[in-house]
Amino acid sequence: MTAALFPPGHPRHIxxxxxxxLSRDQLRAYVGGMSDETLSKVCPVAPVELGANLLRYPRDQVDRWVAGLQPRPGGLRKSPPAPKIEPTPPDDPVGAGDHAARALERIRARAKGSRRCRTMD
Known part of the structure; x- marks a missing residue:
């Protein structure tokens, strides 16, 4: 799939x-596709200068850096549950509460299988 998206010669070709x-783009792909900004903050490997504006990163040094990274304590954590959203009270001066109440009625009617979804006021 990536070969079709990024053919040889493209800077993001793997x-x-x-x-x-490794070029900068190759380095980003090699370590997991992180952004350029994140790579600048976390990667301690200094590039080797091969000429005017030609910088490359030694892959063996990158491998040693990655091998020395410590796993996150606790492993993967579940994200916190989403907060419950309470409906707007009907005495809302803008009238949003009435709209929310009618929308909730329509949802409940659809869930029950009722064909009548809208109420006439």
Whole structure:
């Protein structure tokens, strides 16, 4: 799939075998596709300068850095439950409560299988 999206020559192309010196885009893909900003903050591997504006990252140093990363304590955590949203009270001066109450009635009517979804006021 990625080969079709990013053919050879494209900066985000993922090669079959990784080169010993990775470009910035290759490095980002190699370590899991993190953003450029995040990579700048967390990656301690300094690039090697090969010429004017030609920087490459040694893959063996990147491998050592990644191997030394510690797992997150507790592993994966469940996200907190979503807060319950209470309907707007009917005495809302804007009238949003009436709208919310009618919408709730329509939802309940659909759930019961009633064909009549709208109420006439």
């Amino acid at each position: 090669p079959e075998a990784w080169p010993a010196l």
